[in-house]
Amino acid sequence: MSHSVLVCDDAIFMRTMISDILAQAGFEVVGEAETGVQAVDKYKQLKPDLVTMDIVMPDMGGIDAVREITKFDPDAKILMCSAMGQQALVVEAIQAGAKDFVVKPFQPSRVLEAVQRVLG
Amino acid sequence: MDLSQYAELFLAESREHLSACNQLLLEWERHPAAPEPVGGIFRAVHTVKGMAATMGYARVADLAHRMENLLDHLRRGAAGRRAGDDVLQLLFRATDALEKAIQVSAAGREQDADVVGIVAELDRAVQRFAPDTAPRHAPPSPPSPPSPPPEVSAPVVGPGRRVRVTLRPEAPLKGPRALIVLKRAAGLGTVSQVQPQPAALEAEDFEGQFSFWLAGPAPADLVVATLAAAGDVEEVRVDDDAAPVARAETGAPLESGKARHIRVDLRRLDALMDQIGELVTARGRLNQLAAERRDPMIDDLAIQISRLSADLQAEIIQARMTPVWQVFDRFPRLVRDLARDLGKPVAFRVEGKEIELDRAILDELGDPLVHLLRNAVDHGLETPADRRRAGKKPEGEIVLAAVRERASVAISIADDGRGIDRARILAKAQAEGLLDAHVETLSDDQLLRVLARPGFSTAAAVTSVSGRGVGIDVAMTKIRALGGTIDIRTEVGKGTTFVLRLPVTLAIVRALIAAVGRERYALPLTYVAETVEFGVVPITTVEGREAMVLRDRVVPLVHLRQLLGVNGDQPPARRPVIVIEMGERRTGLIVDGMLGQQEIVVKAFDAPRGTLPVFSGATIMGDGVPALILDAGGLL
Amino acid sequence: MGDAQVVRLLVFRVGSLTCAAAAEVVREILPRLDTTRIPGAPPVVAGLVNVRGTLVTVVEGWKALGQPEPAARTEGGTTVLLQIGGGQKTIGFTVDEVVDMLAVAEETLEPRQALPGLDPKLVRAVGRRRDQLFVVLDTDALLGPVLTT
Numbered sequence: 042m043s044h045s046v047l048v049c050d051d052a053i054f055m056r057t058m059i060s061d062i063l064a065q066a067g068f069e070v071v072g073e074a075e076t077g078v079q080a081v082d083k084y085k086q087l088k089p090d091l092v093t094m095d096i097v098m099p100d101m102g103g104i105d106a107v108r109e110i111t112k113f114d115p116d117a118k119i120l121m122c123s124a125m126g127q128q129a130l131v132v133e134a135i136q137a138g139a140k141d142f143v144v145k146p147f148q149p150s151r152v153l154e155a156v157q158r159v160l161g
Numbered sequence: 162m163d164l165s166q167y168a169e170l171f172l173a174e175s176r177e178h179l180s181a182c183n184q185l186l187l188e189w190e191r192h193p194a195a196p197e198p199v200g201g202i203f204r205a206v207h208t209v210k211g212m213a214a215t216m217g218y219a220r221v222a223d224l225a226h227r228m229e230n231l232l233d234h235l236r237r238g239a240a241g242r243r244a245g246d247d248v249l250q251l252l253f254r255a256t257d258a259l260e261k262a263i264q265v266s267a268a269g270r271e272q273d274a275d276v277v278g279i280v281a282e283l284d285r286a287v288q289r290f291a292p293d294t295a296p297r298h299a300p301p302s303p304p305s306p307p308s309p310p311p312e313v314s315a316p317v318v319g320p321g322r323r324v325r326v327t328l329r330p331e332a333p334l335k336g337p338r339a340l341i342v343l344k345r346a347a348g349l350g351t352v353s354q355v356q357p358q359p360a361a362l363e364a365e366d367f368e369g370q371f372s373f374w375l376a377g378p379a380p381a382d383l384v385v386a387t388l389a390a391a392g393d394v395e396e397v398r399v400d401d402d403a404a405p406v407a408r409a410e411t412g413a414p415l416e417s418g419k420a421r422h423i424r425v426d427l428r429r430l431d432a433l434m435d436q437i438g439e440l441v442t443a444r445g446r447l448n449q450l451a452a453e454r455r456d457p458m459i460d461d462l463a464i465q466i467s468r469l470s471a472d473l474q475a476e477i478i479q480a481r482m483t484p485v486w487q488v489f490d491r492f493p494r495l496v497r498d499l500a501r502d503l504g505k506p507v508a509f510r511v512e513g514k515e516i517e518l519d520r521a522i523l524d525e526l527g528d529p530l531v532h533l534l535r536n537a538v539d540h541g542l543e544t545p546a547d548r549r550r551a552g553k554k555p556e557g558e559i560v561l562a563a564v565r566e567r568a569s570v571a572i573s574i575a576d577d578g579r580g581i582d583r584a585r586i587l588a589k590a591q592a593e594g595l596l597d598a599h600v601e602t603l604s605d606d607q608l609l610r611v612l613a614r615p616g617f618s619t620a621a622a623v624t625s626v627s628g629r630g631v632g633i634d635v636a637m638t639k640i641r642a643l644g645g646t647i648d649i650r651t652e653v654g655k656g657t658t659f660v661l662r663l664p665v666t667l668a669i670v671r672a673l674i675a676a677v678g679r680e681r682y683a684l685p686l687t688y689v690a691e692t693v694e695f696g697v698v699p700i701t702t703v704e705g706r707e708a709m710v711l712r713d714r715v716v717p718l719v720h721l722r723q724l725l726g727v728n729g730d731q732p733p734a735r736r737p738v739i740v741i742e743m744g745e746r747r748t749g750l751i752v753d754g755m756l757g758q759q760e761i762v763v764k765a766f767d768a769p770r771g772t773l774p775v776f777s778g779a780t781i782m783g784d785g786v787p788a789l790i791l792d793a794g795g796l797l
Numbered sequence: 798m799g800d801a802q803v804v805r806l807l808v809f810r811v812g813s814l815t816c817a818a819a820a821e822v823v824r825e826i827l828p829r830l831d832t833t834r835i836p837g838a839p840p841v842v843a844g845l846v847n848v849r850g851t852l853v854t855v856v857e858g859w860k861a862l863g864q865p866e867p868a869a870r871t872e873g874g875t876t877v878l879l880q881i882g883g884g885q886k887t888i889g890f891t892v893d894e895v896v897d898m899l900a901v902a903e904e905t906l907e908p909r910q911a912l913p914g915l916d917p918k919l920v921r922a923v924g925r926r927r928d929q930l931f932v933v934l935d936t937d938a939l940l941g942p943v944l945t946t
Contacts, residue, residue: 051204054174054212059341097207104315123334126226131337132363141341141392144333158392159503439850680834725836765884766845766852767944773837779845779852785834787845787852 043161044146045071047087048078049103050122055145059093059122062149063156079100081109084117091160092119092124092138105133111138118159122147164216171216171764172267179207179263183494184255190249190497192521203232205796209259218266221259222581226278227283228255234290248328251286253494255279298445321350321376323400325385328369333395338362341372342391349384350377350623375399430481437470438762439671444470444782445759449504449687471615480664483523485563485572486514500539506545507538507555513563526572526663529636533574533659534561536633541576541657550743551654553577556617569645569687575658586611587719588649606745609649636661641794644670644685644777646743671781672761672790674741681788683761683780684750688793690742694735695751708739711748718749719796727771746797759783763790802903806844806924808931809877809892812864814915815931816892817924822880824887824934826895829874830855836944840874842943846889853878854890855885863914867893881938881944888940899926 046068050056053075060070072087074080077125084092092110096103103121110117121142122132129140139160143152179473182205184784189198189456210225234246262274326342328335339362346352355362355373361369375384382400388397444467451463489511500507518526542548542557549555550720558577563570583603590596590603590611613633633647636659638646645663664670664687672683673692698709700718707718738749767786768776805820825848832844832855841860848855855876859866876889906922912932922933 046168050214052174052178052208053167054167054170055208057170058215068246097204099201099204108565123359124207124214125333126702128336130363131334135340135344142334142337145211147216155392157737158390435850442850485870573827636888726835764852767854767888769835769838769842769854769943770945771837771839772835772945775836779833781847781850785847786831787847789835789845 043067044067044089044090045069046091046093046156047072047074047080047083047089049077049083049098050093051069051098053160055095055122060151062147064092066153066156068151068156072103075099077103077106079107080106081113084110085113088114089104090112090118091156092117093122094119094134096124096127096134097124104130104137107134107139111115111135120155120159133138162580164685167216168267168618171212172263175209175212175263175267177208177261179256179260180490181205181628182259183253186249186253186256186491187497188494188656192532193249199232199236203229203236204691206232206259206277209435211747213263213266217268218263218271218274220271220274221262221266222278224255224259224262224280224283227287228252230260230287231283231290231293234287248286251282253498255283262698299372307536309550316493318777322351322381322384324375324388325370325372325398325400326388327396327397329393329395331367332369333364335367338366338391338393341667342371342388342394344374345371345387346375346384349379349387349508350375371394393500402657408456430477431783433477434481437474438669438764440470441474441762442781442783442785446785449783458535474669478519478669481519481521481666482517483520484515484517485523485570486511486526488523488551489514489561489563494535494536495531496559499535503539504544507540507542507556508556510558511561512560513565516570517561517665518663522645522663525643526661528571529573529639529661530561532633532636533661534559537574537576537578537657537699541578543579547579551579565665566662569662572661572663573658574661575656577656580655580657581612581649582653582655583608604745605649605651607646608651609633609637613647614647620724643793644687644792644794646654646794648745649740669760669762670757673739673758674719674756674782674788675737675750676754676756677721677725678730679754680727681723681756681782682721683790684741685777685790686758688743689749690740690747692739692755693749695738696736698738711740711747713748714747716749720751723774724755741793741796741797743793748797750791750796761788761790803900804903806899806933807877807895808897808899808926809875809895811858811892812867812933814858814862815864815896815926815929816934817931817933818877818879819933820872820898822884822946824880825878827876827878827889829855829876829891830889839943843889843891848878848889852886853889854944855891857893858893861890861939862919870938879940881937881940886944888944889934890940897926899924923939 046063048056048059048063048070050059056073056075064070068091071089072083075098077098080092080103081101082095089097091108094103094106100107107119107121110119115138117138118140121131121139122145123131123142124145134142141155143155175705185198185201185205191197191200206225206228210222210229213221213225258276258279259391261386262276265271265273302632316641324346326339328338332338343352343355353374353376354730356371357367361367382398385397447463447466451459452654460471489665493509493510496507496509537559542559543551545555548557560575561572562575563572586608587596587600587603591598591600595611595614596607637647638663640663642664644662646662648662649657651657671686673686675682675684698711700707700709701715702708703715708715710716718738721727733753734752736753737755738751740747763778764780765781775791775792775795777795778790779787780790782788800931801817806821807823808817808818810816825934827848829831830846832846834844834895835842835854841856843855846855846920852894868880872907875892875895878889879897879923880887901924908922909920911917911921912923915932919939920932924931
């Protein structure tokens with residue numbers, strides 16, 4: 042069975058690209074969220090095997106979403122998607138419970154590596 | 162990975178974010194102390210940065226990054242949140258520069274993106290905030306070494322073994338990566354004496370090498386394997402076992418599966434539309450066949466296919482519908498800039514943003530609207546001094562509104578300015594020989610026609626509309642080409658309103674099919690007011706032209722046989738007159754007969770030289786033979 | 798053969814004239830189709846035809862080449878779709894019949910020359926097939942001016 046993924050990013054462009062990368066590698070993108078609030082709601086509803094999470098999103102940022110999701114499911118596997126220059130935020134996200142991170146611009150191979158690590 | 166497939170999406174989404182930036186900047190300008198706009202602008206710019214970096218547009222990403230820096234300072238209240246006008250103007254300019262850089266980059270000419278000047282300006286602005294600002298993204302809490310998980314309760318024997326980890330030199334964000342390695346280590350035992358200090362690790366203040374003591378029962382090879390799998394790890398050494406050196410593995414098992422979402426390429430939508438057009442044509446042929454054969458089986462099938470194709474057609478037309486805000490959203494910025502340049506305060510309002518139009522029409526609408534809005538600010542509105550003298554509030558008002566009408570959308574641009582002085586335009590038009598000397602007043606309609614004449618320059622003599630001609634000419638041509646109309650209403654001292662009426666969709670329209678001789682012509686129903694029988698209503702002559710009087714209105718007549726040069730055969734004794742209408746203008750078209758109404762697919766064709774300028778395209782009839790579509794605008 | 802200098806030509810007959818067009822501009826060969834007159838268009842334009850849903854303007858070959866009107870319009874006749882302006886536009890051209898598809902060495906074609914009754918601007922070269930002369934038409938010069946730019 043292929044792993045299910047929830048892709049969270051406020052940019053369709055980014056969601057499209059991440060979804061394409063994952064879908065081509067055989068993952069099933071079961072949902073997309075464009076805000077932190079949506080990410081939390083969809084996590085609860087879809088219980089995906091993996092979440093990719095943008096840090097900067099409207100209404101609730103990615104880090105708060107990580108806190109909410111791990112509160113609901115301590116085993117949630119969340120991969121942060123970060124831009125260069127956000128190390129402090131990534132640190133915060135990892136302390137909040139994110140399992141790993143990838144840095145934009147994305148290279149498919151690096152995204153897939155990180156996903157494998159997170160799914161362990 | 163082929164990124165070109167994402168270029169369009171990148172461009173489309175960047176535009177949305179830029180549009181949001183402009184909206185928020187305007188809001189910020191109006192309410193300099195409001196906390197919300199800066200956060201939104203920061204997010205928009207940040208998103209553009211991430212997308213641009215992914216596309217490999219380094220200059221766009223760089224510019225966005227510098228903007229983000231400045232915004233971050235503002236966001237964090239370095240400037241007390243209240244943005245100074247100079248900073249706002251800089252951000253407006255930077256947004257413009259970003260838009261340009263995005264455009265040329267997406268067009269494959271990144272080298273033409275000139276961001277050096279604006280980047281320097283942004284950096285200087287950041288410098289001004291820098292001294293009294295904490296470093297951005299200060300870690301929220303002093304990072305403590307990851308606490309050992311309580312369940313690892315193996316006997317702690319001294320500090321354990323020394324573990325040295327080297328991250329790959331190219332690894333991005335080494336600090337967070339080190340943190341992940343430490344977290345994994347904490348899953349194996351007790352971590353202590355992290356070198357360099359965790360704070361330095363998180364601040365990226367190290368060269369990618371760090372070490373710590375790990376106490377616990379985990380065998381060395383397990384430690385190496387676990388930590389090497391933390392990502393971007395080049396080497397792990399465990400002291401009491403000098404040998405194990407692991408390199409991280411890569412590779413993803415490929416399981417099959419499919420995504421549930423789909424995205425539709427715009428071109429595909431166009432192709433689909435073409436094919437639906439073909440289907441509609443074939444449906445017409447089938448209906449014809451069913452009528453000829455009188456076979457109930459064929460009849461049933463024809464009805465079923467009719468219904469299916471009608472549904473399909475409605476769906477696809479709906480898929481092409483785009484809300485007008487996609488074009489309107491850039492106008493507040495445009496009007497603001499113009500108003501600033503001209504020193505005229507303007508309250509600009511947009512209504513009916515959610516009204517939808519076929520994307521093909523909407524794409525073409527930007528330019529004409531820009532012309533009309535420019536006119537409204539530049540010529541429609543008076544200066545604040547003049548307004549005060551006229552007893553108006555000094556701030557002028559412009560309203561851009563979209564309203565759905567039956568089969569069309571009306572878009573109006575209304576100003577509360579000085580209005581157009583008809584007497585002066587009339588005098589000018591008569592002086593230029595555009596109108597007969599005996600015309601005494603200009604109707605709205607005549608006024609528009611005069612104003613829209615290419616080269617009708619009112620210059621200084623008629624200040625109220627100086628230069629208006631050019632813009633209206635351009636707008637009129639474009640709107641006509643889209644099968645739409647323009648009307649004008651104006652009142653001296655009160656203001657001027659232009660109303661554009663556009664078909665909701667271009668591709669498929671309902672049309673009346675008229676016979677002229679042995680030829681068939683289609684006439685979109687949007688413009689058909691009514692039909693009457695020729696000769697039943699009184700015929701008269703107005704200014705040498707044949708006309709009929711219809712309910713007290715004189716309607717000029719056109720014999721399509723003559724106009725289109727149809728010869729042969731006597732015209733039938735009883736002939737219909739199709740009255741077409743556009744705004745206030747009406748004309749009666751005398752045809753030989755009516756062949757009914759049907760949906761037609763509008764297609765373009767390469768018109769030969771000399772083709773009469775009264776066709777808006779052609780369509781393929783049920784029998785597969787083309788018929789030309791009459792253009793109401795050209796006939797009136 | 799097989800060398801670089803081979804020219805492929807579509808040879809067709811219009812009235813008494815045997816003509817050829819470069820094969821690379823020939824998009825399709827179709828039977829004569831029902832045309833719809835375009836009011837105002839010059840007389841050489843036969844009208845508009847429907848080619849599988851696309852509208853194409855058709856030029857009457859005999860009129861364009863100054864040939865006498867065919868005595869009686871017999872069934873048959875052919876419409877050749879030609880690309881003009883470097884493939885930008887497609888235009889139809891009616892001919893009496895398509896005769897042959899030839900691959901000839903370029904040097905066997907004589908450069909354009911005056912031919913009785915034919916505007917030299919429309920002639921690119923003259924070739925020979927089974928001892929019969931044929932005119933290689935400059936289709937852009939012949940058909941380009943028909944359409945508005």
